[in-house]
Amino acid sequence: MTEADRELFAQMMNAERERMLAEPPPTRKLIEPQTIHFTELPEDTSGGQLSTEWNFYRREVGRLLAEGHEGRWVLIKGEQIVGIWDTDAEVRAVAAGRYFMQPVLVHRILTREPVLRTPTFLYRCHS
Numbered sequence: 001m002t003e004a005d006r007e008l009f010a011q012m013m014n015a016e017r018e019r020m021l022a023e024p025p026p027t028r029k030l031i032e033p034q035t036i037h038f039t040e041l042p043e044d045t046s047g048g049q050l051s052t053e054w055n056f057y058r059r060e061v062g063r064l065l066a067e068g069h070e071g072r073w074v075l076i077k078g079e080q081i082v083g084i085w086d087t088d089a090e091v092r093a094v095a096a097g098r099y100f101m102q103p104v105l106v107h108r109i110l111t112r113e114p115v116l117r118t119p120t121f122l123y124r125c126h127s
Contacts, residue, residue: 035112038062052078053105061109069109076105084109 001009038061044051053076060081064074073091075082077099085091088108095104 034115036115038065038111038113041113049103050105053103057105057107064109065111070111072109074105074107074109076107077102 041058044054056079073085075091075095091106
């Protein structure tokens with residue numbers, strides 16, 4: 001690269017730097033996470049270990065929100081609310097102490113539940 005090429009390159013870099021400083025980058029549009037209202041939560045008909053607890057939560061969440069528990073954590077065993085705590089760590093400590101190795105529902109009380117997407121296909125494991 002000759003001295004003239006270096007000088008031309010430096011001029012181009014300076015011009016581009018000045019252009020970028022004069023024009024701020026476009027603002028990014030924030031994508032809101034997809035949510036679902038608590039009244040639209042689906043029933044668990046699978047008969048799995050936590051289906052009773054989930055369906056009980058679905059029935060009680062409106063009352064819990066009306067009582068002002070939005071954002072707090074609930075511990076449910078069977079069809080009974082064991083308690084409500086302010087942090088995830090508190091409720092999980094109680095769940096581990098009282099119900100070690102037993103299925104319990106620990107869930108955050110929210111008006112709008114985040115929708116979690118999972119892959120619609122599974123890879124086969126070849127052994």
